Amino acid sequence: MPQAKGVDRDEALAELTRRYFTARGPATLKDYVRWSSLTTADARRGLAMVESRLEQEVVDGRTYWFAESPPRAKAASAVIDLVQGYDECIMSYSESKDVLLEPLATAAVPGDAIVFTHAVLLDGRLIGHWRPVHGKNRGTVETSLCRPLDQAEARALDRSVERYGRFLGVPAAIGGTSASRPT
Numbered sequence: 001m002p003q004a005k006g007v008d009r010d011e012a013l014a015e016l017t018r019r020y021f022t023a024r025g026p027a028t029l030k031d032y033v034r035w036s037s038l039t040t041a042d043a044r045r046g047l048a049m050v051e052s053r054l055e056q057e058v059v060d061g062r063t064y065w066f067a068e069s070p071p072r073a074k075a076a077s078a079v080i081d082l083v084q085g086y087d088e089c090i091m092s093y094s095e096s097k098d099v100l101l102e103p104l105a106t107a108a109v110p111g112d113a114i115v116f117t118h119a120v121l122l123d124g125r126l127i128g129h130w131r132p133v134h135g136k137n138r139g140t141v142e143t144s145l146c147r148p149l150d151q152a153e154a155r156a157l158d159r160s161v162e163r164y165g166r167f168l169g170v171p172a173a174i175g176g177t178s179a180s181r182p183t
Contacts, residue, residue, distance in 0.1 A: 010049065013038075017046030018067075021054050025066025032065075078156040081121045082130050082141065082164055120145060122153060132164075139165055139172035 007015070020032055027035075033043045047054075047065065054065045120128040120143055128145030141161045149157060157174065165172025 010045075013042060013046040014049040017043070018050045018053060021047075021050070021065045022067040025054070026057065026064035027066070028062050028064060078153045079123055080153065080156040080160045081124075082160050083119050083121060120157075122149075122156070133175070134168075137170050139168045139170050140175040141172060142175055 016036065017032070020035065021027060024031070024035070029040070029043055029047060032038070032047070033040050036043065038046070051065070053067070055068050056063055056065050058064075118130050118132075119126050120130050127147065128143055130144075131142045133140040133142055141164060143157070161172050161174050
């Protein structure tokens with residue numbers, strides 16, 4: 001492997017900070033500190049170095065930083081992800097995890113009781129939880145959702161469970177579902 005070009009600490013810090021807020025924004029400084037394991041002082045210094053290239057917005061007393069991006073068209077179909085508690089999608093946030101909540105999830109569960117272990121995300125928003133049940137040569141996914149899914153969302157859940165089965169190397173199906181299947 002050829003010798004890599006070295007970068008000084010400030011250059012590396014600025015690049016890490018820029019990449020985090022570009023990929024994970026909108027996010028708060030506290031989210032960045034948790035994700036990066038930097039000290040708050042280093043995280044603030046990194047943010048100061050790149051803040052001119054980021055947008056910021058204060059919502060409910062929290063300052064969110066993000067890279068401006070062109071508006072994207074809404075996805076043609078729903079996307080459901082079955083994620084673990086240590087998934088990058090969840091671990092990228094600490095202070096602002098609540099922005100992942102769909103409004104119905106917020107109403108159904110008190111804020112201090114919300115957990116993100118085995119989360120069911122619909123287009124990036126928490127709508128419930130799932131639990132794997134492993135059997136011989138088969139996997140089952142049980143879900144508990146805060147609201148029923150429409151037909152497109154139910155198909156998205158089926159696709160996600162199929163991906164999970166491929167990961168396990170066995171067929172997987174939905175079972176023991178509450179509030180998720182359309183009538």
